[in-house]
Amino acid sequence: QQQVKQSPQSLIVQKGGISIINCAYENTAFDYFPWYQQFPGKGPALLIAIRPDVSEKKEGRFTISFNKSAKQFSLHIMDSQPGDSATYFCAAILYGQNFVFGPGTRLSVLP
Amino acid sequence: ETGVTQTPRHLVMGMTNKKSLKCEQHLGHNAMYWYKQSAKKPLELMFVYNFKEQTENNSVPSRFSPECPNSSHLFLHLHTLQPEDSALYLCASSLGASTYGYTFGSGTRLTVV
Numbered sequence: 001q002q003q004v005k006q007s008p009q010s011l012i013v014q015k016g017g018i019s020i021i022n023c024a025y026e027n028t029a030f031d032y033f034p035w036y037q038q039f040p041g042k043g044p045a046l047l048i049a050i051r052p053d054v055s056e057k058k059e060g061r062f063t064i065s066f067n068k069s070a071k072q073f074s075l076h077i078m079d080s081q082p083g084d085s086a087t088y089f090c091a092a093i094l095y096g097q098n099f100v101f102g103p104g105t106r107l108s109v110l111p
Numbered sequence: 112e113t114g115v116t117q118t119p120r121h122l123v124m125g126m127t128n129k130k131s132l133k134c135e136q137h138l139g140h141n142a143m144y145w146y147k148q149s150a151k152k153p154l155e156l157m158f159v160y161n162f163k164e165q166t167e168n169n170s171v172p173s174r175f176s177p178e179c180p181n182s183s184h185l186f187l188h189l190h191t192l193q194p195e196d197s198a199l200y201l202c203a204s205s206l207g208a209s210t211y212g213y214t215f216g217s218g219t220r221l222t223v224v
Contacts, residue, residue, distance in 0.1 A: 009151070032211050041217065043115070043216050043217045044215045089154070095210070095211070100153075
């Protein structure tokens with residue numbers, strides 16, 4: 001019940017395309033859902049996050065879509081750029097407990 | 112710089128060696144964490160420290176020994192490691208234990224030969 005499933009494992013997108021990464025969770029008590037971006041040789045960095053009382057959050061080219069009834073959330077990267085090539089992790093947390101991370105998606109954006 | 116600094120960035124050690132990883136944060140956070148990151152696996156939480164006290168040990172083998180002398184510094188002492196311990200070891204910090212805002216360091220790439 002503490003798992004967060006993430007797909008796809010890897011994703012190749014052409015420059016200017018839309019990248020979509022999906023995550024699913026079981027524990028309905030989770031109250032915060034962040035996405036982390038990790039470049040090679042760096043640690044994960046917070047990209048964008050959402051709370052379950054909101055269905056969508058947008059920051060620049062990055063959007064989280066949240067479906068509470070389906071227990072799913074996704075990251076959309078619009079107008080994908082080669083500089084977006086990185087590994088993306090979704091996560092879920094219940095305040096007072098530890099983060100639960102997905103296994104990651106390696107995104108490659110071709111020039 | 113993310114505010115969380117880890118040293119060394121790379122470490123190669125033999126199975127009989129003893130080495131230490133260091134983590135330092137200048138964010139005023141009170142909680143610090145060690146994570147292990149292996150290829151194609153979720154981040155594995157190893158240890159949690161809150162106000163210098165260890166609050167969680169996720170069944171980590173005793174060949175990994177953490178130390179937290181104060182809220183700004185965290186060490187991971189390594190001895191008699193196995194090749195399967197080769198991974199990226201990440202340190203993170205947050206304002207309080209299990210709060211929302213994690214900040215990660217860049218990690219130490221450990222290779223056990």
